[in-house]
Amino acid sequence: MNEELKELLLLEEIESKISQIEKKLTEIPAQIEKLNQEKENILSKLYNIDREIKNLELTKKEREIDIQTFQEKIKKIESILEKVRTNEEYKMYLREKAQAEEAILELEDEILKIMEDLENLKKEREILAVQVEKEKEEIDKNIKELQEEIPKLEEELKKLKEEEKSLRNRIAPEVLAKYETIKQRVKNKKVIAKVENTTCTGCYTLIPPKVYSQLLKGEQLLTCPNCGRYLHYEPE
Ligand SMILES: [Zn+2]
Structure with a gap:
Protein backbone atom coordinates (compact mmCIF):
# COMPACT_ATOMS: atom_id res chain seq x y z
CA MET A 1 0.00 0.00 0.00
CA ALA A 172 3.05 16.10 3.01
CA PRO A 173 1.29 19.49 3.38
CA GLU A 174 -0.53 19.28 0.04
CA VAL A 175 -1.82 15.78 0.87
CA LEU A 176 -2.95 17.00 4.25
CA ALA A 177 -4.57 20.11 2.78
CA LYS A 178 -6.57 17.97 0.39
CA TYR A 179 -7.54 15.67 3.26
CA GLU A 180 -8.88 18.69 5.18
CA THR A 181 -10.80 19.97 2.16
CA ILE A 182 -12.50 16.59 1.67
CA LYS A 183 -13.18 16.37 5.39
CA GLN A 184 -14.93 19.76 5.39
CA ARG A 185 -17.06 18.66 2.48
CA VAL A 186 -18.08 15.21 3.70
CA LYS A 187 -18.77 16.43 7.25
CA ASN A 188 -18.92 13.41 9.55
CA LYS A 189 -18.42 10.81 6.89
CA LYS A 190 -15.27 9.05 5.81
CA VAL A 191 -12.57 11.04 4.03
CA ILE A 192 -10.94 7.89 2.69
CA ALA A 193 -13.33 5.65 0.79
CA LYS A 194 -12.89 1.94 0.45
CA VAL A 195 -13.17 0.51 -3.03
CA GLU A 196 -15.34 -2.58 -3.20
CA ASN A 197 -16.34 -4.35 -6.42
CA THR A 198 -14.69 -1.54 -8.40
CA THR A 199 -17.05 0.91 -6.68
CA CYS A 200 -16.17 3.88 -4.45
CA THR A 201 -18.04 3.29 -1.18
CA GLY A 202 -18.04 7.04 -0.56
CA CYS A 203 -20.29 7.94 -3.46
CA TYR A 204 -21.23 4.53 -4.86
CA THR A 205 -20.09 5.15 -8.41
CA LEU A 206 -17.87 2.88 -10.47
CA ILE A 207 -14.18 3.66 -10.60
CA PRO A 208 -13.03 4.15 -14.22
CA PRO A 209 -10.87 1.21 -15.43
CA LYS A 210 -7.78 3.36 -15.80
CA VAL A 211 -7.93 4.61 -12.20
CA TYR A 212 -8.82 1.15 -11.02
CA SER A 213 -5.78 -0.48 -12.60
CA GLN A 214 -3.54 2.18 -10.99
CA LEU A 215 -5.28 1.48 -7.72
CA LEU A 216 -4.48 -2.23 -8.01
CA LYS A 217 -0.79 -1.41 -8.32
CA GLY A 218 -1.03 0.43 -5.04
CA GLU A 219 1.79 2.83 -5.83
CA GLN A 220 0.01 6.16 -6.09
CA LEU A 221 -2.27 8.09 -3.80
CA LEU A 222 -5.51 8.27 -5.79
CA THR A 223 -8.82 10.05 -5.43
CA CYS A 224 -12.27 9.19 -6.66
CA PRO A 225 -12.95 11.09 -9.92
CA ASN A 226 -16.57 11.50 -8.85
CA CYS A 227 -16.53 12.50 -5.15
CA GLY A 228 -12.88 13.42 -4.70
CA ARG A 229 -12.30 11.19 -1.67
CA TYR A 230 -9.00 9.43 -1.26
CA LEU A 231 -9.36 5.86 -2.38
CA HIS A 232 -8.40 2.83 -0.40
CA TYR A 233 -8.23 -0.55 -2.00
CA GLU A 234 -7.46 -3.70 -0.12
CA PRO A 235 -6.83 -6.89 -2.11
CA GLU A 236 -9.08 -9.72 -0.97
ZN1 LIG B 1 -16.34 8.47 -4.76
Missing part, protein backbone atom coordinates in the same frame (compact mmCIF):
# COMPACT_ATOMS: atom_id res chain seq x y z
CA ASN A 2 1.03 3.56 -0.68
CA GLU A 3 2.82 4.98 2.39
CA GLU A 4 0.88 8.24 2.36
CA LEU A 5 -2.38 6.36 2.23
CA LYS A 6 -1.30 4.28 5.21
CA GLU A 7 -0.66 7.46 7.17
CA LEU A 8 -3.91 9.03 6.07
CA LEU A 9 -5.83 5.94 7.16
CA LEU A 10 -4.10 6.10 10.51
CA LEU A 11 -4.90 9.81 10.80
CA GLU A 12 -8.55 9.17 10.08
CA GLU A 13 -8.64 6.40 12.66
CA ILE A 14 -6.99 8.57 15.31
CA GLU A 15 -9.30 11.49 14.57
CA SER A 16 -12.30 9.24 14.93
CA LYS A 17 -11.02 7.89 18.26
CA ILE A 18 -10.40 11.46 19.46
CA SER A 19 -13.92 12.56 18.62
CA GLN A 20 -15.38 9.49 20.31
CA ILE A 21 -13.46 10.20 23.49
CA GLU A 22 -14.35 13.88 23.41
CA LYS A 23 -18.01 12.94 23.03
CA LYS A 24 -17.80 10.55 25.99
CA LEU A 25 -16.10 13.22 28.11
CA THR A 26 -18.87 15.71 27.43
CA GLU A 27 -21.55 13.13 28.21
CA ILE A 28 -20.17 11.89 31.53
CA PRO A 29 -21.17 14.92 33.69
CA ALA A 30 -24.77 14.64 32.48
CA GLN A 31 -24.77 10.90 33.16
CA ILE A 32 -23.48 11.50 36.69
CA GLU A 33 -26.08 14.20 37.22
CA LYS A 34 -28.82 11.84 36.10
CA LEU A 35 -27.62 9.12 38.47
CA ASN A 36 -27.52 11.58 41.36
CA GLN A 37 -31.06 12.59 40.56
CA GLU A 38 -32.13 8.95 40.52
CA LYS A 39 -30.49 8.44 43.91
CA GLU A 40 -32.24 11.50 45.27
CA ASN A 41 -35.59 10.13 44.08
CA ILE A 42 -34.99 6.77 45.71
CA LEU A 43 -33.87 8.35 48.99
CA SER A 44 -36.88 10.65 49.02
CA LYS A 45 -39.15 7.60 49.27
CA LEU A 46 -37.46 6.85 52.56
CA TYR A 47 -37.62 10.49 53.72
CA ASN A 48 -41.33 10.52 52.96
CA ILE A 49 -42.09 7.42 54.98
CA ASP A 50 -39.95 8.75 57.84
CA ARG A 51 -41.90 11.98 57.79
CA GLU A 52 -45.18 10.08 57.85
CA ILE A 53 -44.01 8.03 60.85
CA LYS A 54 -42.89 11.18 62.66
CA ASN A 55 -46.23 12.89 62.04
CA LEU A 56 -48.17 9.90 63.32
CA GLU A 57 -46.02 9.68 66.44
CA LEU A 58 -46.62 13.35 67.04
CA THR A 59 -50.40 12.92 66.65
CA LYS A 60 -50.31 9.95 69.02
CA LYS A 61 -48.54 12.07 71.62
CA GLU A 62 -51.11 14.84 71.20
CA ARG A 63 -53.98 12.39 71.70
CA GLU A 64 -52.34 11.04 74.85
CA ILE A 65 -52.12 14.55 76.22
CA ASP A 66 -55.80 15.06 75.32
CA ILE A 67 -56.66 11.93 77.33
CA GLN A 68 -54.74 13.27 80.31
CA THR A 69 -56.63 16.54 80.08
CA PHE A 70 -59.96 14.70 80.10
CA GLN A 71 -58.85 12.49 83.00
CA GLU A 72 -57.97 15.57 85.02
CA LYS A 73 -61.33 17.04 84.15
CA ILE A 74 -63.06 13.87 85.37
CA LYS A 75 -61.17 14.03 88.66
CA LYS A 76 -62.21 17.62 89.08
CA ILE A 77 -65.85 16.77 88.32
CA GLU A 78 -65.72 13.91 90.85
CA SER A 79 -64.54 16.22 93.59
CA ILE A 80 -67.21 18.74 92.67
CA LEU A 81 -69.88 16.01 92.70
CA GLU A 82 -69.15 15.37 96.39
CA LYS A 83 -70.09 18.92 97.21
CA VAL A 84 -73.01 19.44 94.86
CA ARG A 85 -76.34 20.23 96.52
CA THR A 86 -79.07 20.31 93.94
CA ASN A 87 -80.27 17.46 91.86
CA GLU A 88 -80.01 19.52 88.68
CA GLU A 89 -76.39 20.38 89.28
CA TYR A 90 -75.67 16.77 90.06
CA LYS A 91 -77.18 15.64 86.77
CA MET A 92 -75.30 18.31 84.84
CA TYR A 93 -71.94 17.25 86.27
CA LEU A 94 -72.69 13.59 85.72
CA ARG A 95 -73.47 14.37 82.08
CA GLU A 96 -70.21 16.30 81.77
CA LYS A 97 -68.32 13.38 83.30
CA ALA A 98 -69.97 10.94 80.88
CA GLN A 99 -69.03 13.15 77.96
CA ALA A 100 -65.42 13.25 79.09
CA GLU A 101 -65.37 9.47 79.48
CA GLU A 102 -66.79 9.08 76.00
CA ALA A 103 -64.17 11.44 74.58
CA ILE A 104 -61.44 9.36 76.23
CA LEU A 105 -62.81 6.18 74.64
CA GLU A 106 -62.80 7.82 71.23
CA LEU A 107 -59.25 9.05 71.73
CA GLU A 108 -58.14 5.59 72.81
CA ASP A 109 -59.67 4.13 69.65
CA GLU A 110 -57.85 6.70 67.59
CA ILE A 111 -54.56 5.91 69.32
CA LEU A 112 -55.03 2.20 68.61
CA LYS A 113 -55.60 2.97 64.95
CA ILE A 114 -52.48 5.17 64.87
CA MET A 115 -50.44 2.42 66.51
CA GLU A 116 -51.63 -0.04 63.91
CA ASP A 117 -50.71 2.37 61.09
CA LEU A 118 -47.34 2.99 62.70
CA GLU A 119 -46.61 -0.70 62.88
CA ASN A 120 -47.45 -1.16 59.20
CA LEU A 121 -45.41 1.85 58.19
CA LYS A 122 -42.41 0.65 60.16
CA LYS A 123 -42.57 -2.74 58.49
CA GLU A 124 -42.85 -1.03 55.12
CA ARG A 125 -39.90 1.17 55.97
CA GLU A 126 -37.74 -1.81 56.88
CA ILE A 127 -38.37 -3.46 53.51
CA LEU A 128 -37.91 -0.18 51.67
CA ALA A 129 -34.67 0.59 53.51
CA VAL A 130 -33.08 -2.65 52.32
CA GLN A 131 -34.19 -1.99 48.77
CA VAL A 132 -33.05 1.65 48.87
CA GLU A 133 -29.68 0.68 50.26
CA LYS A 134 -29.17 -1.83 47.47
CA GLU A 135 -30.18 0.60 44.75
CA LYS A 136 -28.12 3.39 46.27
CA GLU A 137 -25.05 1.17 46.37
CA GLU A 138 -25.52 0.26 42.72
CA ILE A 139 -25.88 3.91 41.72
CA ASP A 140 -22.86 4.96 43.79
CA LYS A 141 -20.85 2.23 42.09
CA ASN A 142 -21.89 3.49 38.66
CA ILE A 143 -21.06 7.08 39.59
CA LYS A 144 -17.64 6.04 40.85
CA GLU A 145 -16.94 4.13 37.65
CA LEU A 146 -17.86 7.15 35.55
CA GLN A 147 -15.72 9.44 37.68
CA GLU A 148 -12.78 7.11 37.39
CA GLU A 149 -13.22 6.95 33.65
CA ILE A 150 -12.61 10.68 33.22
CA PRO A 151 -8.85 10.76 33.97
CA LYS A 152 -8.34 7.59 31.92
CA LEU A 153 -10.09 9.12 28.94
CA GLU A 154 -8.19 12.38 29.37
CA GLU A 155 -4.92 10.50 29.41
CA GLU A 156 -5.89 8.56 26.31
CA LEU A 157 -6.99 11.75 24.60
CA LYS A 158 -3.67 13.42 25.34
CA LYS A 159 -1.75 10.50 23.83
CA LEU A 160 -3.93 10.41 20.74
CA LYS A 161 -3.55 14.14 20.20
CA GLU A 162 0.21 13.85 20.42
CA GLU A 163 0.10 10.98 17.98
CA GLU A 164 -2.12 12.99 15.66
CA LYS A 165 0.26 15.94 15.79
CA SER A 166 3.34 13.94 14.92
CA LEU A 167 1.44 12.12 12.20
CA ARG A 168 0.33 15.41 10.66
CA ASN A 169 3.96 16.57 10.66
CA ARG A 170 4.94 13.48 8.69
CA ILE A 171 2.28 13.84 6.00
